[in-house]
Each structure stands twice: as C-alpha cells, then as structure tokens.
Amino acid sequence: MADITQGNQTQGAQASRARMADENPVKRFFRATEIDTRLLGMVGALVIIWLGFQVMTGGLFLTPRNLWNLTVQTSSVAVMATGMVLIIVTRNIDLSVGSVLGFCGMTMGVLQAQVLPQYLGLGHPAIWAITLACGIAVGAAIGGLQGSIVAFLNVPAFIVTLGGLLVWRGATWFVTSGQTVAPMDATFRLMGGGTEGSIGATASWIVGALACIAIVGAILNSRKQRKRFGFPLRPVWAEYFLAILGCVLVLGAVFVANHYYWPTNIARKYADANGIAWPDGGLQISHGIAIPVLIAVAVGIVMTFIATRLRFGRYVFALGGNPEAAELAGIKTRWVTVKIFTLMGVLCAIAAAISTARLNAATNAQGELDELYTIAAAVIGGTSLAGGVGTIAGAMIGALVMQSLQSGMVLLGIDSPFQRIVVGVVLVVAVWLDTVYRARAK
Amino acid sequence: MKDQRTPLVEMKNISISFGGIHAVDNASVDLYPGEVVALLGHNGAGKSTLIKILSGAYRRDAGEILINGEAADINNPRDAKKYGIETIYQTLAVADNVDAAANLYLGRELRTPWGTLDDVAMEAKAREVMGRLNPNFQRFKEPVKALSGGQRQSVAIARAILFNARILIMDEPTAALGPQETAQVGELIKQLKREGIGIFLISHDIHDVFDLADRVSVMKNGQVVGHARTEDVTKDEVLGMIIMGKVPAKAIPGPGAMQMA
Numbered sequence: 001m002a003d004i005t006q007g008n009q010t011q012g013a014q015a016s017r018a019r020m021a022d023e024n025p026v027k028r029f030f031r032a033t034e035i036d037t038r039l040l041g042m043v044g045a046l047v048i049i050w051l052g053f054q055v056m057t058g059g060l061f062l063t064p065r066n067l068w069n070l071t072v073q074t075s076s077v078a079v080m081a082t083g084m085v086l087i088i089v090t091r092n093i094d095l096s097v098g099s100v101l102g103f104c105g106m107t108m109g110v111l112q113a114q115v116l117p118q119y120l121g122l123g124h125p126a127i128w129a130i131t132l133a134c135g136i137a138v139g140a141a142i143g144g145l146q147g148s149i150v151a152f153l154n155v156p157a158f159i160v161t162l163g164g165l166l167v168w169r170g171a172t173w174f175v176t177s178g179q180t181v182a183p184m185d186a187t188f189r190l191m192g193g194g195t196e197g198s199i200g201a202t203a204s205w206i207v208g209a210l211a212c213i214a215i216v217g218a219i220l221n222s223r224k225q226r227k228r229f230g231f232p233l234r235p236v237w238a239e240y241f242l243a244i245l246g247c248v249l250v251l252g253a254v255f256v257a258n259h260y261y262w263p264t265n266i267a268r269k270y271a272d273a274n275g276i277a278w279p280d281g282g283l284q285i286s287h288g289i290a291i292p293v294l295i296a297v298a299v300g301i302v303m304t305f306i307a308t309r310l311r312f313g314r315y316v317f318a319l320g321g322n323p324e325a326a327e328l329a330g331i332k333t334r335w336v337t338v339k340i341f342t343l344m345g346v347l348c349a350i351a352a353a354i355s356t357a358r359l360n361a362a363t364n365a366q367g368e369l370d371e372l373y374t375i376a377a378a379v380i381g382g383t384s385l386a387g388g389v390g391t392i393a394g395a396m397i398g399a400l401v402m403q404s405l406q407s408g409m410v411l412l413g414i415d416s417p418f419q420r421i422v423v424g425v426v427l428v429v430a431v432w433l434d435t436v437y438r439a440r441a442k
Numbered sequence: 443m444k445d446q447r448t449p450l451v452e453m454k455n456i457s458i459s460f461g462g463i464h465a466v467d468n469a470s471v472d473l474y475p476g477e478v479v480a481l482l483g484h485n486g487a488g489k490s491t492l493i494k495i496l497s498g499a500y501r502r503d504a505g506e507i508l509i510n511g512e513a514a515d516i517n518n519p520r521d522a523k524k525y526g527i528e529t530i531y532q533t534l535a536v537a538d539n540v541d542a543a544a545n546l547y548l549g550r551e552l553r554t555p556w557g558t559l560d561d562v563a564m565e566a567k568a569r570e571v572m573g574r575l576n577p578n579f580q581r582f583k584e585p586v587k588a589l590s591g592g593q594r595q596s597v598a599i600a601r602a603i604l605f606n607a608r609i610l611i612m613d614e615p616t617a618a619l620g621p622q623e624t625a626q627v628g629e630l631i632k633q634l635k636r637e638g639i640g641i642f643l644i645s646h647d648i649h650d651v652f653d654l655a656d657r658v659s660v661m662k663n664g665q666v667v668g669h670a671r672t673e674d675v676t677k678d679e680v681l682g683m684i685i686m687g688k689v690p691a692k693a694i695p696g697p698g699a700m701q702m703a
Contacts, residue, residue: 005465068519162557191652198511225562226562228562229563229565229566230554231562231565231566233490291557305558309558309559310557310559311551311553311559314540314544314548314551314559315563317537317539317540318537318539318540318544318548320539321537321585322535322536322538322539322541324535325537325548326537326549327519328497328499328519328529328531328535328549329519329535329537330518330519330520330523330548330549333546335662364547388537388538388539390538394557
C-alpha cells in the first residue's frame with residue numbers, strides 16, 4: 001500500500017480520486033469522517049483498559065460511582081496536561097508544574113483560611129473569587145518568570161524548570177513552615193467536586209443538551225464555510241455520523257454522572273434539613289457532572305480553541321516544527337515562549353484550586369510527582385518530544401488513561417510500589433507503540 | 443553606462459564579521475525595478491550573508507541600505523517585509539508540520555472579525571495562488587513535510603509573491619529541483635520581472651542563473667569582485683571572476699578584484 005500511495009503523490013486530483021476508489025471500506029470511512037486514527041487508537045486502548053479492569057475487579061470498575069470519581073481525580077492533571085502539550089510542542093519541557101501547583105495551592109490556602117477572613121469575615125462570598133484570582137496571578141507570574149529566563153537568557157527549559165521544581169517546592173514549605181492549612185472556604189471547596197460540588201441531574205442534562213447543540217452547530221458551520229469557498233465537502237452520511245457520535249458520547253456521560261447518587265447518610269441529612277419525608281427505597285439524589293470535571297472540560301475547549309483557532313496557537317506549532325522558519329517569517333518567537341510558560345503557570349493555578357478544594361487542605365506535598373504524570377499524559381496523548389506535534393484532546397485522554405490505570409489498580413488492591421512500576425512500564429510501551437505507528441504511517 | 447533611475451535597492455559598503463572573520467567586507471550591490479541580478483560566488487564567499495542582511499536575518503556592522511533612494515532601517519525580518527522584501531531561503535524556511543495555507547500566511551495570518559484564524563479564507567487564497575504557480579498541486583490539507591521538494595519550493599515561492607513583494611531574494615532557488623520544476627521557476631522569474639519586481643538570485647552555480655539574469659555581481663572571500671551585464675560577458679569570463687577574481691574588460695571592478703601586476 002505504501003508504494004501505491006507514494007507513486008500517486010504527484011499526480012494530483014485525478015490520482016487522489018483513483019486512490020479513494022482503490023481503498024477498502026474501512027479506509028474510505030476514516031477518510032470521509034476525517035477521524036484521527038491515532039486518537040481513535042488511544043480511545044481503543046482506554047476502552048480495553050476499562051474492560052480489562054471491569055473483568056478483573058468483578059464489575060467494580062465500570063460503575064457510575066467509579067467512573068465519576070475517575071473523572072474527578074483526572075481533572076487536575078488533565079488541566080495541566082493541556083498546557084504541557086504546548087510546552088512540549090515547542091521543544092521545551094516543564095518539570096516545575098507539580099511544585100508550582102503546590103506553591104499556588106499553598107498561597108490560595110493561606111489566603112482563604114488565614115488572611116482574607118480577617119478582613120472580610122469567615123465565609124464571605126467573595127473569598128473564593130479573590131483567592132482564585134490571586135492564585136492565577138501567582139501562577140502566571142511564576143510561569144512568566146520561567147518563560148522569560150528560557151526565552152531571553154537562553155537557559156534550557158529543562159534546567160530552568162528543574163530549578164523551579166526545587167525552588168517552588170521550597171517556597172511552598174516556607175510559606176507556613178511546613179504546616180498544613182485547612183479547612184478551605186466553603187464556596188471554594190465546590191471546585192473540588194463531592195456531593196456539594198456537582199451540579200445535579202437537571203443542570204447536567206441542560207449542559208449535555210447545550211453541548212449537543214454546539215456539536216451540531218459546529219458541523220453545520222464548517223460545512224457552510226467550506227461550501228462558501230467551494231471546497232470539497234465531507235459526505236452527508238459522515239456528517240450525520242459525527243454529529244450522532246458526538247451527541248451520544250456527551251449524553252452518555254451525563255447519563256452515567258446522573259446515575260451516581262448521593263451517599264445515604266448525606267441524602268438523609270439533606271432530607272432532614274429540607275423537611276423532605278424519607279421514602280422507603282431511600283432518597284435518590286443524582287450527583288450529576290462534578291464541577292472540577294466541568295472546569296477541566298472548559299479548559300480543554302478553551303485550550304483547543306487557542307491551539308487551533310488563534311494566531312498564537314498557529315505560532316506555537318510553527319515554532320515547534322521549524323524554529324528557524326518561524327523566526328524568519330517574522331514571528332516574535334521569544335514572546336511566544338514567554339506566553340506559553342505563562343499560560344502553563346495559569347493552568348497550574350487552576351489545577352491547584354481543584355486539588356486543594358478536593359483535599360479541603362493545602363499541604364506542602366501537594367502536586368508532588370504531578371509533573372511526571374502531566375508529561376506522561378501529554379506524551380501518551382500523542383505529543384511528540386521532538387516538537388511540532390500534539391493535541392489537547394489527546395493529552396486529556398492520556399491523563400484519563402493514566403488515572404484509569406491507577407484507580408483500577410487501587411480497586412484490585414495492588415500495592416503502591418507495584419502501581420508505580422506498572423505506570424512506568426505503560427508509559428514506555430505507549431510511546432514505543434506510538435513510534436511504531438508513526439513509522440508505519442509514513 | 444550607469445542607469446539614471448533610482449535603484450530599488452542599494453546596499454552600500456556593507457560589512458559584517460562573526461568572531462573576527464570578515465564574512466562580508468565593504469560590499470556594495472544594487473538592484474533596479476524589473477531587473478534580475480545574480481549574486482555569484484563560491485560557497486562561503488559571503489553572498490548568502492550579504493543577502494541575509496537585506497532580509498533582516500543578520501544585522502550589519504557597518505554600511506547602509508537604501509530602498510528607493512531612502513535610508514532603510516532593517517533590523518529583523520519583520521522590518522524587511524515592511525519594505526516589500528521577501529526572501530526564499532536555500533533551506534526552504536517552511537514549518538514542516540503545518541499545511542500549505544498555514545505556511546503561506548505564517549506571521550501574517552488572515553483573521554476573522556473575532557480575531558480567530560480565518561482558515562477557510564486562507565485556504566481559498568492559497569488554492570488561488572498555488573493554482574497559478576503549480577496547477578497540479580492538490581494537497582492543501584497535509585503537512586508540508588509530506589510534499590516533494592518541488593512542491594515545497596512552490597509553497598515557499600507562493601509565500602513570497604502572495605504579499606506583493608517588490609524585492610524578491612531567492613537563495614539557490616533551483617538547487618533542490620528537477621529539470622521540469624527548474625524550468626517552471628525560470629518562467630515564474632520572468633513573469634515576476636515583467637511585473638516590475640526586482641529579484642536577487644543567489645547561486646554558486648553560474649549555469650543555473652546566467653540566462654535569467656540581467657546583471658551579475660560576483661563575490662569572493664567576503665568582497666565584491668565586480669559587476670557586469672550578462673550581455674557584455676561570457677560565462678567563462680564570469681567563471682574567471684568567481685574562481686580567480688579576474689575582472690574582464692567590460693565589467694566594473696569592485697574592492698575584491700584581483701590586483702593586476
């Protein structure tokens with residue numbers, strides 16, 4: 001097949017039509033729907049992992065409860081992985097994200113638990129917003145500083161962020177002399193999920209419906225745009241297929257989230273507090289989508305938009321593909337680098353908000369080893385360390401793969417040292433498989 | 443003998459050195475509208491360095507650049523583009539991992555009123571320009587990495603002419619191409635010339651450019667050996683300039699000319 005494709009390369013449209021006719025139905029299907037086969041392979045791997053754990057745990061893995069927890073646990077690393085994609089695409093690396101998460105988390109913890117209550121009073125409704133804004137500002141400043149050192153002082157990112165790994169972890173300790181800060185502000189805590197931090201059944205269905213409308217709208221819009229300029233269109237059946245697939249996935253996720261009900265004791269407390277009579281079968285209140293998951297999905301959408309629809313994203317990929325060409329094309333490559341690291345800092349702060357809110361405490365060990373999980377998620381998600389290649393969605397699925405492995409092994413009762421061994425081996429095998437895939441795709 | 447019009451480009455007494463080595467030493471070249479000037483010399487003669495000063499990739503140590511008779515301040519590639527100077531580099535400076543349209547507009551993307559990339563409009567324009575240059579070209583959706591040398595070259599050329607360049611610099615434009623593609627590039631150069639664009643062709647191989655050029659400027663060891671109209675000299679005489687620095691009678695000698703005993 002490889003020879004045939006190469007032979008046809010130069011002969012333009014005619015040959016490409018001929019090539020379409022030559023293809024078997026599977027290939028034609030992928031060409032028509034423009035589904036990224038790499039991404040599909042990863043989703044396939046995820047499904048295999050899920051089914052494997054489902055069998056091994058005797059049906060404990062694919063339950064609404066476990067899937068719901070899995071997505072909540074993934075959100076913090078998933079948020080950071082979206083930024084790590086851009087960093088790695090430009091041939092840099094960021095080893096400091098775990099420590100930056102720790103420092104931002106500690107800053108936000110001290111701010112909301114010790115500083116702000118003095119001025120605003122405990123439980124003031126603005127505390128969470130001020131805290132989050134300050135945390136993001138701190139993250140952006142740290143990222144901007146590291147990015148500037150990389151871009152303007154020409155110190156390799158590996159070294160700058162290796163230094164950052166130590167510096168910000170040390171700074172985290174320094175803030176409270178190593179003490180844990182708790183509890184967090186009640187509103188802030190919603191960002192961590194839990195029964196309170198979920199949006200309930202009705203709101204989840206509304207979010208799902210809006211997402212379906214957005215999917216259909218995006219497909220219609222892209223078709224209209226391509227028609228306007230007379231470009232080749234996808235076959236109509238492919239458009240329908242994509243729209244239906246997207247909607248089914250979204251609504252399926254909402255369905256699962258809505259089938260995870262509040263624990264009995266919390267539901268009973270809620271019933272008592274609101275004067276609801278306790279029914280015989282127990283009160284079934286849906287969790288719905290967790291707020292941290294919503295945050296992660298929103299971050300994923302925004303980052304995908306930045307990476308594919310904005311000039312900045314285009315520059316990031318051009319810079320990763322050929323730094324010299326980008327420079328000669330008049331791109332301010334240094335500023336692009338600073339912006340990428342700043343963005344990474346902001347994402348670390350958001351991840352820090354999620355993880356401190358979830359833990360209901362800021363500790364000085366928060367985010368330890370997260371840099372490695374984040375890099376692993378990006379790389380498993382198809383980001384090439386050679387630069388120039390990577391997708392946000394892939395990295396987020398990569399984060400889900402990593403978390404699925406861990407959470408499945410916890411369910412199986414595997415010892416923690418052995419968990420790390422498995423995660424390490426999977427990372428290497430995944431990247432090796434990807435290398436094989438890429439070599440064959442050429 | 444001297445042209446009375448204002449030159450499009452005049453580079454006067456340009457010098458640049460890297461770590462004590464004079465890569466370009468007191469070199470002067472000029473270019474008129476609708477003219478093709480071939481800049482010839484061995485590898486390492488300083489021709490690429492000289493032209494990279496014009497395109498903003500390097501900053502000169504001394505000398506001045508006049509565009510249309512006015513002093514131009516060129517410190518980076520963006521400045522050069524403001525003066526209508528477009529460069530096609532020997533290394534085909536394209537970003538391999540993005541598609542043709544993205545490369546054509548790299549650094550000058552079209553945007554929608556909301557500030558997002560207008561990919562559809564860019565692809566439409568790319569199809570139009572590429573259709574003029576290379577009608578066989580169909581692979582707009584694939585990363586440039588997947589294209590052949592000639593196709594990549596047409597992307598690089600399309601990028602230069604897309605923005606109404608007045609001055610085009612082509613560094614070894616046909617080095618990576620087959621005979622048919624070389625002929626295509628030759629046709630293209632003639633077409634651009636008719637549109638009044640001034641073109642610098644840089645090459646170490648005189649056969650590539652002699653028939654296309656109106657004038658030649660020869661460099662050796664960082665200095666200009668001399669200038670000549672192609673109608674006044676033979677290929678052998680130009681070869682003598684390149685190899686030995688020997689200036690024929692009808693050429694204008696420069697600072698790098700071999701001192702006659």
